[in-house]
Every structure is written in structure tokens, then in C-alpha cells.
Amino acid sequence: MTPLPEPGRRALIIGYGSPIRGDDAIGPLAADRLADEGVPEGVTVLSRHVLTAELVEDIAAADLIVFIDAVAEGPPGEIRIRPLQPDASALSTMAHFLDPRELLAWAETLYCHRPRAWLASVAGATFDYGLYELSPAVADALRPLITQVRGLACP
């Protein structure tokens, strides 16, 4: 049974990454699994290849956001949760990889809205092209990752 949401609280979970580049898929996989298993009312789950500009409107409508991503640094499978702040200097050089801190800065600048935000990351072992499977360490991290994200967004 899913817990009841806090009254009036709107949470947004965005898992992002490429589904065909090995461990980079952990973000959308976790988001899809969360959506399949169910989240409380007031919690929205998005699964994306990349962070794109139009997500700013979704971010501006949320009180709490959890971004889920893979990172290259760290021992494979390591889960890290860290708070994110808006950062206008985090201008992405690649349009298909808008930095979450940049999107938060867009939301703050344009909509005067600064939601609490977290980045839940998993250190990947391999990001090869055309690889449709997670490495064993990252696959093992999927369930604890979901539990931690649920704890942040669906208390």
C-alpha cells in the first residue's frame, strides 16, 4: 500500500539517461519501475532520455524534485543522494544534456520558484554504445535506489 502524500505537496521524480548505453539507463529504468509499482497522489514520475528545456514548466509546478541519473565517478553501484541548488553558471555545452542545476535556475529566474531538489545518482561501470543491459553492480543497486527515491519523494 502506498503512503498518503502530504497535503498540497507536489513531488516530481525525473529519471534520465540513454536506454541503449548500459548503466546510463538506470535513471529511466528506476523511474519506469516506480511508476509501474505506483506512487502516491501528488507525485509525478517522468522517464526521459535527456533533460530538455520544456521540463522547466514541470519543475516550476513541483515542491520537491528528485533527479535520478548515472554518474561515471565512484565504485560501480554506489548510490549517492545529494541536494541540488539552482546554478545559472551550470550552462550545458550539450543541448541533449541540460544540467539539472541549470533547469532549477531557469525555474527560479522565470517562475520565482525554487523547489527542494535532490540528485540520486548511481555510479556506472560501463556506458558502451548499443548496450541494453545494466552491469551486475548497477542492476543490484536498482532496488535500493528505488527505496531511497521513494523515501525522498513519497515519505
Added chain:
Amino acid sequence: MTSRTITIEPVTRIEGHARITLQLDDAGKVGQARFHLTQFRGFEKFCEGRPYREMPALTARTCGICPVSHLLASNKACDYLLRVSIPPTAEKLRRVMNLAQLTQSHALSFFHLSSPDLLLGWDSNPVKRNIFGVMAEAPQLARDGIRLRQIGQTIIETLGGKKIHPTWVVPGGVNEALTEDKRQAMLALLPEGLEIAKRTYAFFKTLVPKFADEARHFGTLPTLFLSLVSPRGNLEHYDGFLRIKDAQGRIVEDMIPPHEYQRVIGEAVEDFSYMKFPYYKPRGYPQGIYRVGPLARLNNAEACGTPYADVALAEFRMLQEAAPVQSSFHYHYARLVEIIFALESMERLLKDPDILNPRVRSRARSNRYEGIGVAEAPRGTLMHHYKIDDDGLITWVNLIIATGHNNLAMNQGIKQVADAYVEGNNLQEGMLNRVEAVIRCFDPCLSCASHAFGQMPLHIELRDAAGRLVDTLRRG
């Protein structure tokens, strides 16, 4: 003669990676200007041996910005292989998706990639000449850009199931009929989108007179114009026939069936770029230079066929006294007219009762060995051409990407703007930004999967033939 070269690498706020080189003479004047696509990808080669039915999914992966365009052109090539006429409802639904793609793509180009130059100026502080500078100067414009892009992407997702790489369009039509709920959800978005588009268009019209100098020098070229037009000669993005107009506005080719494109288009290569150089065959290379995309489409069309877009088209034609609009700077203007057209057209298509018809797919096996599909991508005419064997396996592929058609014009455009603005002995950042900006007018999509924009670190050194440092420019 002393040879000196300015290299601008990477070119910023475009889709993909590219380099510009300007060769200077003794007096510091630009002798040669070149636009280099530096990535080799080879899609045409590695599609060989794959079943033709995989081609829509495979070729859509060539681009994360306009996968819908590849999806449509590829499926049209597959329709041709099947030798089927797709159900009318399927064609209407494909049109809606194409117009939604055009809306979000044009919005990204105008609001996010080019508005920093248009609002803040080419010579403004490069540290602030980015999307945050736009937000500070015109927050409503920035919000409008986000919203318009979201509307386009939401319609694509509503139809296709996902925003990037949808698989809803299939050979023979689409794989799922539209429901009333989805139709109403999409229709509900369009009035707001049209208001934004009209508001932005009205605002941009007030800016245009300030850019008279740029309009004179930003790729103002007496080229041909190529695009699809409807059977009545009107603006067309999905089907129809090829039309070519010359710089004086004379129609030199008309109502050419897309599968006869090779009769009028040749392709050349140069050793300084991985992008091909298409040209109009009867005039030869490089005299057969032509442009595609929003500017060409509006120049070629008799009318748009929707109320507000037709008013805007009439105003677009007043940008020049007679003949087609020549300045590539006015691609920005044409993009806004097309957004209005796209939103009006989507509403018209979605209000058609037939849009809910459940018959949306024709089924057949391959009945030809050769298939050609042509559609208008946001950046211009996109051509997919396949050959298959008895087993339906691809034996040969030719893709002419929208941006490629503009290759000759982009090269001539940077030469023209460099001649007008670049002083080789006294480099200023704003001079080189104008050289980049003429490329942004075309909104090129180069490697498709990677997109460079914003203020990337840029370090330019100007050296003489002996390697002595003459001037430097650094940003980021």
C-alpha cells in the same frame, strides 16, 4: 603572400559540432571562408544489410532533435517500397506530428539559440549573451519559448507515446488510431500556442527594422530556392511536389514528383567537410546553389492556406521590394510565420471528424526494389532513398539531410558576413559572433546526436605564416 587563418571552433548555439575557418590576406581581408562539419558518422553505410522495416527506427536515431522528420521520410520511403497509398486518416495524423515537430524545433531555434543575439545584440557581453541574459531582458519571451516547445513536444508524445524516437508511425500508416480523449487534449493546447506565436511574431516585427545592416550582409545571396509545395502550389510540409524558384522569383522546376529528385539534384563533395554539397543539376556545381527550409518554403509558396499565416506571409513578402526574400537573416522571420501556420493547421486537422477514423494502416509486403520518401523537416527538405533485395534487406541508402542542401549557401553566407564585419588585424568578439550568427540563421542540425550551444570556451589565435601571434581572442 602571407597566409593567416582564423578558426572558430566550436561554432556555438547550433545543433552539432562544426568549425569555421577564415583565410586572411596581407591586408587582413577575408580571402576564403569555410564551414567544416568535422564529425564522420556513416549512417548510409551501416544501414546496409538491415531489413527495410527497421529503417524508420534506425534513421530516426540519426537525430535527437528532429527524429520525427526522419521517421516520416523513412516511412514514406517504406510506403513507396510497399506500393501502398496510406489511409487518409493516417496521412492527417502524420501531418499533425510533423507540424508539432516543426513547432517545437522552430521554437528552440528562435527562443533559445538565436534570441540572445536578437535581444541582446551581437556585440553584447558574451558572458551574458545566453538564455539567462534573455530571461533577464525579456522573461515573458523566455517563458513563451518554453511553453511553445512544451506544446509541440506534448502533441508528439500524445500521438507517439514518447517525445524522443516515437515508434507510432509505421510503413503503411500509423499503428494506433486517435482517441477522442487524446484529440481533445491536443486541441486544448493549441489556442494558447497560437496566442504565443502571434505575440512573438508581433514583437519580432518591431525588431526587424533594427537589423537592416544584418539583413544586407547575413547570407543575402541570389540563390535558387527548393521546397515541397502542395498540388496548388501552397505551403507544404508532408507531401506534394518539388518546386525550384530562382532569385528573380521565376519557377524553374515545378510539380516534380519527389521520387524524381535525382533528375534535378546532384551531390558534390569537398575535402574540407563531411557534409555533402547538393546542387541543382542543370546549372552544375557550384553554380547550382540553392537554399531550403522556412525561407525557401515561404518564397516558393503561393499561399499558406490558413488565416493568420497568410497575413504574416504577405508581410514577409514586404521585407523586400520584389522577388523572393534573399537575406538568410529572414529565416528567423519565416520560422515564426511557419509556427503560426503549424498551430493553425494542427487545429484544422484535429477538428476534422475523419481524424478519429480507426482505419489508419495499409498492409502489404514489399512490391518495389527502390523506395524514396521526401518530407519537409523544420530545416528543409529531407530525402530518404533506399534499395532492397528480394529478402527485403537494404542494399543501398542515400540520405540528403535538410541542412546539407544549405551547405553551399552557408559557406557563401559566412564569406559575405566575414567580408562585411571581420577586420583581420583587429579581432573583436562581436565580429566573430556575427560569423557564427549567420550559420544560426540556417539553424543547421549537423551531427544530430550532439548539440553545442551556449557559451562554450573559445580561444582564437591569429598567427601569420611564420607562426607569430598577431592577435588573440578568448572567452569562457
